[in-house]
Amino acid sequence: MLSLIDLFAGCGGMTSGFAAAGGYRPVMAVEWDLHAAATYAANFGEDHIRWSDIAAVPDAAIPEVDVIVGGPPCQGFSNLGSKDVNDPRNSLWREYLRFVRRARPAVFVIENVDRFLASTEFALLEAETEGYELTAGVLSAADFGVPQRRRRAIVIGSRIGRIPLPAPTHSRDRWHTVGDVLRGLPERPATTFLPDSQAEFFGTTVPGPFKGLDLHVGRNPTPLSLERYRHIPPGGGRFDLPTELLPRCWREKKTGTTDVMGRMRWDEPSVTIRTEFYKPEKGRYLHPQWEPGVDGHRVDRPITHLEAARLQSFPDSFEWCGSKIEVARQIGNAVPPSLARAIAEHLKPYLVDVAAAHDPHSR
Template structure:
């Protein structure tokens, strides 16, 4: 079953589809670091199928370079990752390049979701600024809001049996709901019925509360439908999830696992015996922030009251601003005794105050690897780029376990129903 991944990012959606036996015809992504992440992950899957994974682990240990790794992989596989911005102007050459890979085959499914910032709460603040400029007679808008049109161009051109379109809940209320009406109308125009649901990643075994709109569409006249997902949950607490990763201080990095035996759920979904620990890297923190981190940890664990630290309760000598009325929970720990964290966002790339590790002795924000586990990326998934870039890739991704659950149910329909036309 062939699929195309649009706005691929680091490949969270693709991870789930590849693990269900789908073949990637193309990944299209404009960020160079994410492109290399995709290529490195495809290298992993290729070497795994050819029983040569030792070369992949040599790369993770720094024993060979990335170029040496890529030289072991067929160029036609790496070339399915296309480093290009998606726009009306780039469509002709994108179609031409993808058609060479297809060699006359059809596309079964298209997946992806345009950048969600324009629809998020943070994006709304930008929209207000844009509106103020427009009121002054300045023509300005957030062009990312209209990238769904390019997505529909792909649907119209390749006519896949189904598609998956992922985005934030704010998509439904953008521009007072008018934007969603326009999106549905265009999907209808290019020949697709659709249904959407607000799904939570925690119902797919992800250790995180993360609500997303998942739109699934199918060619008009076929007998596909929105799948029913049986809820499943993580069988471990967040302490269990992270406990086998070594204790480190702010600014430190470790490439060796601790002696703590990983939880059974971690062994099932995250860590294999041969895995090499990468990106267990913590950002630096000054003494003031660490003191606040300890206050946040103590506030949660003392007397098991499970309370969040409010900024108004931070001693004045530790505050960096006077505003105690808004964003009062800006320092937030990942609770060790719960099964789910709050949502991991791309903002984690800017500061870690919203993602504080629960260990009082460490008093730091999450490492890159810890954030990746909250997003359900396995430890053998290697991210390319700087720490800031990788945090952004993780925060923007679709959790792989969620993607895997979606892909599994769609595969059943594609195999059993075959897109039969309803009389």
């Protein structure tokens, strides 16, 4: 078994993929957000996750491992963030490298937004990873079995020889689609609330854990919002709204993103699932069911938490902790497990000698 550390672990999307690939054993994870750490603990055990600021983890507590994975916060690089070069979150990759120097993994993997590769911080990271060969590029989650067009920067660092990025496992004509994962779920969620359930992690009580249909929760849109949703066809967006339904800001801005107030298509992957997928004004997050005509069958609502988790390739058995907003943030911030699994399986042949060194029967 290859030992694994997951940094900035969030809810555990990366660990989920590596565990599903088999052959990897998580021995440490670090996450500062309580509810994300609780979600991780609910799925992978509380014994090895530290609910802590990564900077507060002492060197002496960092074990030597075979693989380190993680995604330092990306707000400083994201198109949706401030893009402030002085954003202190930009330098958290330095904490990641502190773990690399201490744990001396054979391989490490960094996941981030695609803009990261063009940043000054990435150039500095390249200069400070002595002893490791780096391979970096942008992967689309749809090419690895995720029903979502999510483009992410992946950096593989290796001290056992250069490791290329994984090749796509799914060609465009075999992409998983919105329909593959949303069909069959109730069109009208039975509730707008998560169940009244609590659990204790790290000596603290948190909401949860929730799984499966627990997460199929709706909202209560206003009549105006419902009227707007009614006019949006699959693939459409705010430009499909009649003038009288446009808010002033949209009426006066006739250019810009087409995803806002958008509706998904059954036969395509979704757009990137972000942390506020339950707000159609934030992107193409309306349910795909829409038929033309006065009597056309339409499902006029944003996707639910369960639908968003499926679009991120989480299994229904995955357990979540936190409020609706906190769980949504975890879903949107996560590395899709299917993408992580593809990376984990790609790394295995390169790590075979490392694994053999741990197996007494191979000596």
